[in-house]
Amino acid sequence: ESDLAALYPPPPPYYKFFTAENIDKAKIWLKENEDSYNDDNDETNYPKEEFRFLIPPKKPTGPHYRCFGNIWPFDDKIPTLKEQNIPQLYQDITSSQHGQDPTQVELEKLTKSLLVVFLEIIGIISINPNVYQENLERLRIILINIHHLLNEYRPHQSRDTLKLLLEKQIDIKNREIMKIDNDCKVVKDKIFKIVE
Incomplete structure (x- = not known):
């Protein structure tokens, strides 16, 4: 005890x-x-x-x-990369580019850059394992930029998730209403058969 x-x-x-x-x-x-x-x-x-x-x-x-x-x-805002003394590798997102979502375009560019730098690091390590620090720093900066861009996109993601959730609830309610209407119709038909 x-x-x-x-x-x-x-x-x-x-x-x-x-x-x-x-x-x-x-x-x-x-x-x-x-x-x-x-x-x-x-x-x-x-x-x-x-x-x-x-x-x-x-x-x-x-x-x-x-x-x-x-x-x-007190203000819950994401600090900019400039405030954190990290170079911003993507363009400021203002409007859509050729009908595509600008965030998606920038994320694709950063992902391709990430892959290129990663392959460069692998190549450098296979030749001379002591000289990879510069590319490792570039890799870190690209990852921070991707992470920051994704965090800026979170409000849009939450709004879209809420929209999908509400649409799903509306669909469920409509199916329930249709089922109740069908059940009411069956009951009315049975009542009419009993009355006749």
């Missing part, structure tokens, strides 16, 4: 503050001090110790927040 108890650490000591009475008092305190609590970042404006864990923390100010030791932006 002691082994089982060692697997699960005891709850943090502040769980004792979560009583019905303290929760009600904390709500009252928050209503009375809401303006001053939200405006200041001053520690003196915090609630009493027993309410401190019951009131949600203030929203962080600024464009970033810290979570688990990392700094994250």
Whole structure:
């Protein structure tokens, strides 16, 4: 039994503050001090110790927040390759080229480049295994560009997936309606036969 108890650490000591009475008092305190609590970042404006864990923390100010030791932006956007100091190997995607999806065209170009660089690396390694680092870096940059292009395409993919899912649900509902209509027709025919 002691082994089982060692697997699960005891709850943090502040769980004792979560009583019905303290929760009600904390709500009252928050209503009375809401303006001053939200405006200041001053520690003196915090609630009493027993309410401190019951009131949600203030929203962080600024464009970033810290979570688990990392700094994250509030705006959930993909950083550009230029912001990451990585050369962008594909053209900016603005409009369709000859009726094709521009993302697909650029991905095909990058994939072909990836294959060429990979074959160059294999050729270099077969001749002189010590001189392949430059092409390996080119391979890494191409892979990062492909990955970035795919990540930019994710919203389109999710929209299309949702569209397919909704179309499938509509199709299922239409089949159910047709089945119910057919069953109703069979029942009506049986009723007419019984009545006659």
